[in-house]
Amino acid sequence: MSESPLQGQDGSGAPVRPGQLTVRNLVKTFASRQETVQVIKDVSFTIEPGQFFTLLGPSGCGKSTTLRCIAGLERGDRAHIAVSGRVLADTDTGAFVPASDRDFGMVFQSYAIWPHMTVAQNVAFPLHANRRRHQLSRKEVGERVEEALALVRLDQFGGRIATKLSGGQQQRLALARALVTRPDLLLLDEPLSNLDAGLRDHMRGELRAMQLRTGVTTLYVTHDQSEAFSMSDVIAVMDAGVLAQQGAPRDIYWRPSTAFVATFVGQTNLLSVVRPPLQAGSGILSVETTIGPLLVNVASERPIGPGDSVVIRPEDLQVTREPPLDGRANVFRGRVRRPTFLGENIELEIEIGSELLMTRQHPRFAFGAGDEVYVELPVDRCVAVSGAAAGVGSHIRGTIGDPAAPHTNAAQ
Numbered sequence: 046m047s048e049s050p051l052q053g054q055d056g057s058g059a060p061v062r063p064g065q066l067t068v069r070n071l072v073k074t075f076a077s078r079q080e081t082v083q084v085i086k087d088v089s090f091t092i093e094p095g096q097f098f099t100l101l102g103p104s105g106c107g108k109s110t111t112l113r114c115i116a117g118l119e120r121g122d123r124a125h126i127a128v129s130g131r132v133l134a135d136t137d138t139g140a141f142v143p144a145s146d147r148d149f150g151m152v153f154q155s156y157a158i159w160p161h162m163t164v165a166q167n168v169a170f171p172l173h174a175n176r177r178r179h180q181l182s183r184k185e186v187g188e189r190v191e192e193a194l195a196l197v198r199l200d201q202f203g204g205r206i207a208t209k210l211s212g213g214q215q216q217r218l219a220l221a222r223a224l225v226t227r228p229d230l231l232l233l234d235e236p237l238s239n240l241d242a243g244l245r246d247h248m249r250g251e252l253r254a255m256q257l258r259t260g261v262t263t264l265y266v267t268h269d270q271s272e273a274f275s276m277s278d279v280i281a282v283m284d285a286g287v288l289a290q291q292g293a294p295r296d297i298y299w300r301p302s303t304a305f306v307a308t309f310v311g312q313t314n315l316l317s318v319v320r321p322p323l324q325a326g327s328g329i330l331s332v333e334t335t336i337g338p339l340l341v342n343v344a345s346e347r348p349i350g351p352g353d354s355v356v357i358r359p360e361d362l363q364v365t366r367e368p369p370l371d372g373r374a375n376v377f378r379g380r381v382r383r384p385t386f387l388g389e390n391i392e393l394e395i396e397i398g399s400e401l402l403m404t405r406q407h408p409r410f411a412f413g414a415g416d417e418v419y420v421e422l423p424v425d426r427c428v429a430v431s432g433a434a435a436g437v438g439s440h441i442r443g444t445i446g447d448p449a450a451p452h453t454n455a456a457q
């Protein structure tokens with residue numbers, strides 16, 4: 046892929062480089078006799094050439110529908126979609142390139158290899174199916190197939206019947222078949238979800254290594270945050286048909302912008318905001334929460350107030366028996382309620398006033414149930430987000446047990 050910018054033919058006038066995907070104002074409605082549901086609500090994003098970009102979100106939020114609109118398998122009610130400056134769909138002009146002419150590599154959850162063909166025949170299939178466009182000699186087809194099989198480390202298996210491969214090998218075959226046309230864009234919809242857990246972890250590494258070797262721009266769809274974190278340059282978190290936040294994995298994790306994003310990626314503590322800060326604007330502001338005033342990072346100019354939350358990750362709380370040095374902000378007295386020794390760390394629930402915060406600490410710290418402790422919520426780790434946790438209460442996703450249950454694992 047060349048690095049030189051092409052002058053944009055996508056209508057925006059902006060320079061466009063090979064492998065760049067632009068999606069603007071994508072809206073998609075499904076109508077049945079009973080109801081009409083808008084499942085994609087004005088989604089826009091750009092994937093830069095060579096990026097590994099992941100759409101991450103819960104089941105039913107519209108990830109596959111977005112991908113299918115990009116592939117040309119669905120038509121948006123409204124959309125402007127362009128790859129490498131080539132307009133593929135534009136509802137203003139009526140432009141629409143059919144899926145078969147979009148030349149993307151695609152792998153879906155059910156990766157549908159041809160069972161009666163050999164591995165090499167499977168890989169060559171897209172080149173034969175689209176012979177007119179690819180115009181390759183038999184020798185060139187052979188070379189392309191070898192190249193694609195080598196990319197996924199299946200070069201020893203070309204002559205084997207495709208069904209006589211393991212699950213992971215079949216997955217790699219599907220990838221080779223998607224890459225053989227040297228596409229500008231690779232679309233992957235939960236391609237690892239049929240594999241067992243061990244193989245899935247292994248294939249994440251393989252897939253990312255292959256993507257880096259080829260430099261192919263990749264749009265990956267998953268509901269699995271570890272997949273998203275381990276492979277992506279950019280993650281876009283999707284919630285009910287809208288992009289809630291887009292950013293590098295670390296930004297999504299440490300600087301979530303909404304309570305939904307914070308709770309969807311990893312465990313977190315959410316404290317309810319009870320009064321807006323005295324001072325408006327962004328930066329480090331004092332915010333009244335259910336445990337008292339907290340200095341927190343406010344990233345947006347949108348005013349925060351009741352109905353919003355402060356996020357702090359469990360591993361960021363600092364717990365000590367002795368009071369921290371004078372002058373530290375965000376320090377509270379608390380009581381350990383439930384210590385759970387997990388080997389690599391110790392998980393503690395700590396009561397601060399009427400709130401319960403969860404934290405993970407080094408397992409060397411032998412905290413026991415009922416211990417009085419000091420808890421510091423480091424200012425740079427406290428982030429104000431819009432919205433509150435779904436459901437009643439303010440805090441942790443998933444792990445608060447029944448308070449009446451006996452302590453079965455007190456780490457003394």
Ligand SMILES: Nc1ncnc2c1ncn2[C@@H]1O[C@H](COP(=O)(O)OP(=O)(O)OP(=O)(O)O)[C@@H](O)[C@H]1O
Pocket residue numbers: 075076084102103104105106107108109110111267268
């Ligand atoms: N052809 C269709 N007709 C009607 N509704 C549809 C159709 N395809 C998808 N939907 C609805 O659109 C919504 C989004 O579906 P989509 O498949 O995009 O979700 P997803 O984020 O990929 O979920 P999952 O993680 O479960 O694959 C869902 O509510 C789904 O039921």
Ligand SMILES: [Mg+2]
Pocket residue numbers: 108109110
């Ligand atoms: Mg899906």
